[in-house]
Amino acid sequence: MHVMPEKRVKREYMSTSPKSTQEITTEHLSKLLAEVASSRSRRAFSELFKHFAPRLQAFATRQFGNEQTAMDLVQDTMTNVWHKAHLFSPEKGSPTTWIFTIARNIRFDILRKNKHRQNDVSAEDLWPVLSEEMSDSDEEFALDQNILLQEIGEFYRQLPDAQRIVIEQIYIQGKSQQEVSDELDIPLGTVKSRTRLALQKLKEMITAHD
Amino acid sequence: MIKFHPTEELLVKYVQGELDASLCLVIGTHIDMCPVCANTVKDIEEQVARSVFINELQGSASATPAQLPEAEMNMMLEQIISSHAPEKIVREPALEEITLEGKQFKLPPTLGRLGSRLGHWSKVPGSVWRAPVNLSGHDKINLIYMAAGASVPEHTHRGSEATLVLNGSFADEFDCYEDGDFIFLDQQHKHTPQTAQEDCLTLAWLNEPLQFTSGVARLLNPFSNLFFR
Ligand SMILES: [Zn+2]
Numbered sequence: 001m002h003v004m005p006e007k008r009v010k011r012e013y014m015s016t017s018p019k020s021t022q023e024i025t026t027e028h029l030s031k032l033l034a035e036v037a038s039s040r041s042r043r044a045f046s047e048l049f050k051h052f053a054p055r056l057q058a059f060a061t062r063q064f065g066n067e068q069t070a071m072d073l074v075q076d077t078m079t080n081v082w083h084k085a086h087l088f089s090p091e092k093g094s095p096t097t098w099i100f101t102i103a104r105n106i107r108f109d110i111l112r113k114n115k116h117r118q119n120d121v122s123a124e125d126l127w128p129v130l131s132e133e134m135s136d137s138d139e140e141f142a143l144d145q146n147i148l149l150q151e152i153g154e155f156y157r158q159l160p161d162a163q164r165i166v167i168e169q170i171y172i173q174g175k176s177q178q179e180v181s182d183e184l185d186i187p188l189g190t191v192k193s194r195t196r197l198a199l200q201k202l203k204e205m206i207t208a209h210d
Numbered sequence: 211m212i213k214f215h216p217t218e219e220l221l222v223k224y225v226q227g228e229l230d231a232s233l234c235l236v237i238g239t240h241i242d243m244c245p246v247c248a249n250t251v252k253d254i255e256e257q258v259a260r261s262v263f264i265n266e267l268q269g270s271a272s273a274t275p276a277q278l279p280e281a282e283m284n285m286m287l288e289q290i291i292s293s294h295a296p297e298k299i300v301r302e303p304a305l306e307e308i309t310l311e312g313k314q315f316k317l318p319p320t321l322g323r324l325g326s327r328l329g330h331w332s333k334v335p336g337s338v339w340r341a342p343v344n345l346s347g348h349d350k351i352n353l354i355y356m357a358a359g360a361s362v363p364e365h366t367h368r369g370s371e372a373t374l375v376l377n378g379s380f381a382d383e384f385d386c387y388e389d390g391d392f393i394f395l396d397q398q399h400k401h402t403p404q405t406a407q408e409d410c411l412t413l414a415w416l417n418e419p420l421q422f423t424s425g426v427a428r429l430l431n432p433f434s435n436l437f438f439r
Contacts, residue, residue: 042291045287045290045291046287049283049286049287049290050283052263053283053286053287054283055262055263055264056263059262059263071286074286075286075289075290078286078290079290079293079296080296082290082291082293083293083295083296084295084296093252093255093256094256094259096256096259096260096263096264097255097256097259099259099263100255100258100259100262100263101255101259103262104225104226104227105227107227108227108231112231112347120231120345120346121231121235121324121327121345121346123227124299124301125301125323125324126231126234126235126238126320127227127238128301128323130299131299131300131301132298132299132300176298178295178298182294182295
């Protein structure tokens, strides 16, 4: 069946480039995403970007037939990959699929925004890809917050500096973990683990004091 | 056992985001209820993603990535790395169940996530109740509740109709449908849905108003938007 001639024609604008990028394995892509998530590795992200951006651009140009919209889709998609790599989980699928679903959702929202006004369904309602689930440590937090605000007292001053600063920002200044991560320029994972360690220590101190 | 599933063609379009949001809602809700389709959709996602990022580029000799100008690429890369994190997307908790005629019905997660868009219930003739799920767009989607022994008059469709059984069972001229069954009918099909001993809650999608075809029910045609608004 010859159902694809139209697409073939549209591909003509593509020029040749080395094949090397095609050999990137799923394992390698997963490793790059993990590095972005854990240490915000610019090198790992650049590699991801060089692999996916041109492909996304080709895809989006075919879809929209508009270069500016296509570039917006590439930029939005890769911005989410950079900031939200921690939401990728290899058990749910490959990195390629994860990035495709991000792009699919952004495209879906762009197309609907052209047709409808506000209060519309978002792709994220239909296909949650980037929504933050309440993680265990977040819940731990919610539970601890009540105790802490009253009982934290002066205890937190006794924590090691790295943990004290995180606790100060979150519990005293009311910042989110993400904000602390951005401001102190440390990975979100590190903020989470420092908070967890600090909470453990605080609990011990409070219990010992009682 | 679920007997009726969306066709593979529909599932592919669903994965590609090519369907109206309201039809995506019905199919997504079916997938919540159907492990078979959930698996198929995972496979389709992998395949579609690969065709977007890999296969299409290997498909023919000339099929390699479009070349973004190097400078533009690097500029975008720099912009992204120094950008602020996009706002966290935190969803409101999903609606877990609804109560109708004193009976509780659990909502599958996809439908539950849109629970805040569920409108008021109203009664339509024949022991049938409906409540719209308010999504903007042309197509309409309703929860339809049929009490035991209820029927919707014989009708056909100018467009298409998708029905998903959420709980209970109903029958028409073609078959009997139970929890999780997904039925897609186009304008060629006339049918008369009815319940027997058991009541039935369905999620129904329409892209054009119903056309009532038989006897007295034809008088209902001026009101066919009872099911389409
Ligand atoms: Zn199914």
